[in-house]
Amino acid sequence: MKYRLFEQSIKATLNNAEETVDIGQLWNSIQTEEKKKKPLFWWFFTGLLVLATGAAAWVYPTLNKPQFQVNPTSLDKDYIQNKQENQPTAALVENHNNHINPINNTTNNNPPANTQNYTTANFHAQKKSLGLNMEKANSASKPSDAIQDKTGAESTGPVIAHVEQINSTEENILPIEIPARLLNSAHKEKIHRDVQCPTFRKNRSMKLSLIPEIGYFKPFKSLTSETAVPSETFELRKADEKSLEGLQAALYARLQRPGANWGISTGLQYTRLSEQMNLAYSYIRRDTTQGIISVTVSQTGDTITTIYGDIISETRVTGTTKAHYYLSTFDIPLSVFFEKDFNSFAIGGEAGVYFNLALASKGKILNTANDFIDVKSAAAFRSSIGVSGFAGIYVKKPLGIGNLMFSIRGRYNPSVFNTQGYGTIQKYQFVGAHLGYEIRF
Amino acid sequence: MELEEIIKGCKAGNEKCQFSLVQHFATRLMAVCMRYTHDQELAKDALQETFINAFKYIQSYSGKGSFEGWLRRIAVNCSLKVIKTMYEVHTLEEAAIDTNAFAEVPDVYSSMAKDDIMELLNRLPHSQYVIFNLSVIEGYHHTEIATMLNITESTSRATLCKARNRLVEILQSENYSERLVAKVGS
Known part of the structure; x- marks a missing residue:
């Protein structure tokens, strides 16, 4: 028979071969494996929800910010006073001399400096937020035609503008009416150049900041055996496996009440750490081959007997080798932080939960006393840690370049990275240096 | 259930059809996995991965060519993935001449x-x-x-x-x- 035919015959035999398999068990394991993958979506969804809530908390106060409208029209002082008396809502006109260069301080026809509308309720609060010093203003030359508003507060400076509320449905729209005779082109130009608009921003109930951050840390690994009698592999790993550098990139969002020392923080965080194992191995390699193991020649020399058989050769293989594996985590941390500011630096603490989206492993891990195995094949690490708590402390220092911050941070994380039943319990604590830029809103 | 019906059902994510597919091909694919892994447990892992990948990517099966061939290819790839790190194919650049195609064997x-x-x-x-x-x-x-x-x-x-x-x-x-x-x- 030709060798080609032999190949065809074994191909046919093997292609039709079947192996017994427990279908029920196989189906269950497929189902379990597929279900394991689904929670990843939910972790991701939860993370998005947390971010969306944070964003909404920031956007809501912005939407409620008052809108103002300037309406320069012809109007004289009498009209202003008449209107003032007929207004349902109190109005105040102020001239902040410290904000403008008056065109003509000797007359009452100075161009408007700053105009501001205050309702009775928020007048004092607004005054404070604008940083106005009313007493100082009153000490300046008091105009003869000062307007008394319904709150009883007296306006200072020359009356040159009027602020009115258009109607009850547009509470926050304030047209400013300026006498036309004052608005010749030169004056207009001067007004536009000199007027410094006050901040009409409403006090926010929360302040939001985004912090993109990168970090370098030292992972402190704790490796304990799941079994009472640790395996040889475990002992070797414990002795010779070293944690190398860890890298982190994150985008945090922080929500904090103005003036408060505490707040909540969330974000997306990517962490990668490396492990290195130096191994001195020694084992015996056994090779089996077939060949002539004995040749016997008869005494007369006419018969030669050749015996074929298995030839087994053993070789001791020794040497040293090095292997690495890498662990990467994708987390959504959600924490409450407390921070004490000491001007040049701040000290803080944090505690919360990690929603681990994924734990990826790559590289080679010690399999036996002599060889390594792909970390995925070994199923050494979980594909997701799930939810775990964490706590940390940090010292933060502004670097004086924009809002660039340098921080030293330590975090305690009790979660186990290994799959259950792998034989080891591997945990990490991190201490590292981080560089972040705070974008305040 | 006909194979075409099973494939159609699997494409729609029907669990009953997925189970039928497993029943239909498990033994043959297990033989493929065993052939590469030489180990019952590793072969089971490879087989499980084969079906998970098959369900995931079944939309990419256009209907052209043998479906069993398509599945076998996945099984081979999964088996190779399982054993890849355990053994390495050493690079042999030296020429080897196939002189045995017409050799006689008993x-x-x-x-x-x-x-x-x-x-x-x-x-x-x-x-x-x-x-x-x-x-x-x-x-x-x-x-x-x-x-x-x-x-x-x-x-x-x-x-x-x-x-x-x-x-x-x-x-x-x-x-x-x-x-x-x-x-x-x-």
Whole structure:
């Protein structure tokens, strides 16, 4: 028979071969494996929800910010006073001399400096937020035609503008009416150049900041055996496996009440750490081959007997080798932080939960006393840690370049990275240096 | 249930059809996985991964070509993935000439049982075993094998030649054929 035919015959035999398999068990394991993958979506969804809530908390106060409208029209002082008396809502006109260069301080026809509308309720609060010093203003030359508003507060400076509320449905729209005779082109130009608009921003109930951050840390690994009698592999790993550098990139969002020392923080965080194992191995390699193991020649020399058989050769293989594996985590941390500011630096603490989206492993891990195995094949690490708590402390220092911050941070994380039943319990604590830029809103 | 119906159902994510697919192909694919992994547990892992991948990517099966062939390819890839790190195919750049295609081998080998074939193939070094299986049994081209194992085409060719040489050597040895005859006789 030709060798080609032999190949065809074994191909046919093997292609039709079947192996017994427990279908029920196989189906269950497929189902379990597929279900394991689904929670990843939910972790991701939860993370998005947390971010969306944070964003909404920031956007809501912005939407409620008052809108103002300037309406320069012809109007004289009498009209202003008449209107003032007929207004349902109190109005105040102020001239902040410290904000403008008056065109003509000797007359009452100075161009408007700053105009501001205050309702009775928020007048004092607004005054404070604008940083106005009313007493100082009153000490300046008091105009003869000062307007008394319904709150009883007296306006200072020359009356040159009027602020009115258009109607009850547009509470926050304030047209400013300026006498036309004052608005010749030169004056207009001067007004536009000199007027410094006050901040009409409403006090926010929360302040939001985004912090993109990168970090370098030292992972402190704790490796304990799941079994009472640790395996040889475990002992070797414990002795010779070293944690190398860890890298982190994150985008945090922080929500904090103005003036408060505490707040909540969330974000997306990517962490990668490396492990290195130096191994001195020694084992015996056994090779089996077939060949002539004995040749016997008869005494007369006419018969030669050749015996074929298995030839087994053993070789001791020794040497040293090095292997690495890498662990990467994708987390959504959600924490409450407390921070004490000491001007040049701040000290803080944090505690919360990690929603681990994924734990990826790559590289080679010690399999036996002599060889390594792909970390995925070994199923050494979980594909997701799930939810775990964490706590940390940090010292933060502004670097004086924009809002660039340098921080030293330590975090305690009790979660186990290994799959259950792998034989080891591997945990990490991190201490590292981080560089972040705070974008305040 | 017809195979076409099963495939259609699987594409729609029907669990009943997925189960039927598992029932239909599990034993044959298990044999493929066993052939590469040589280990019941590893083969089970590879088989499980095969079906998970099949369900995930079944939309990409266009209906052209054999569905079993498509599944077998997934099974082979999953099995190779499982064993990849355990064994390495060493790069062999030296030329090997396939001189054994027309070599004569005893007729006793024409009707070997599956277990005997496996025993014979297991005598090959692992890299030769894998490439022999991929090329001769599965019928993949060297280009495909090179991609699958991340080796060069010439390495694949040279390794296959070595495997064939080694097989012919074993088959032609009287010792082996006598042993096989004795086994068949008993």
